[in-house]
Amino acid sequence: xxxxxxxxxxxxxxxxxxxxxxxxxxxxxxxxxxxxxxxxxxxxxxxxxxxxxxxxxxxxxxxxxxxxxxxxxxxxxxxxxxxxxxxxxxxxxxxxxxxxxxxxxxxxxxxxxxxxxxxxxxxxxxxxxxxxxxxxxxxxxxxxxxxxxxx
Numbered sequence: 337x338x339x340x341x342x343x344x345x346x347x348x349x350x351x352x353x354x355x356x357x358x359x360x361x362x363x364x365x366x367x368x369x370x371x372x373x374x375x376x377x378x379x380x381x382x383x384x385x386x387x388x389x390x391x392x393x394x395x396x397x398x399x400x401x402x403x404x405x406x407x408x409x410x411x412x413x414x415x416x417x418x419x420x421x422x423x424x425x426x427x428x429x430x431x432x433x434x435x436x437x438x439x440x441x442x443x444x445x446x447x448x449x450x451x452x453x454x455x456x457x458x459x460x461x462x463x464x465x466x467x468x469x470x471x472x473x474x475x476x477x478x479x480x481x482x483x484x485x486x487x
Contacts, residue, residue, distance in 0.1 A: 337382055339396070342386050343399065343400070349445070350403060350404050350449050351404065351447075353449065354449065379444070380445065390415065394428075397413070398413045405449070408438065413428035414428055415427070415428045425441070425443045426442050427439060428440045459480055
């Protein structure tokens with residue numbers, strides 16, 4: 337596996353998990369499930385190599401995170417592998433321009449990405465289904481994150 341392959345596999349695992357959080361059921365669900373299984377099988381088989389690449393160049397993981405959280409991800413992050421050296425979990429702490437520290441957590445194998453301990457989320461249907469919201473934004477939904485106060 338090349339460095340470019342490792343970068344792409346990181347991105348695919350995160351984007352795959354992220355899209356599963358928000359996509360509704362479609363006629364393609366069986367195909368998506370099959371390809372997700374294939375992707376997981378590849379990631380499982382190549383995990384030691386993937387971990388080596390991320391350990392050598394954390395920028396691969398930062399760029400993958402930026403695909404999911406483009407506005408929250410700083411230019412660079414210093415990634416640390418969690419406790420067990422055999423784990424596929426990494427974390428990085430960054431300080432935002434307003435001085436607040438944020439925790440980025442990633443599981444390379446499952447593609448789970450957490451921002452301050454929470455997965456990315458969107459506005460609730462109780463907001464997006466209101467007539468005013470629909471008149472202003474149509475069927476657009478926006479990604480939201482909580483601040484330190486939980487708001």
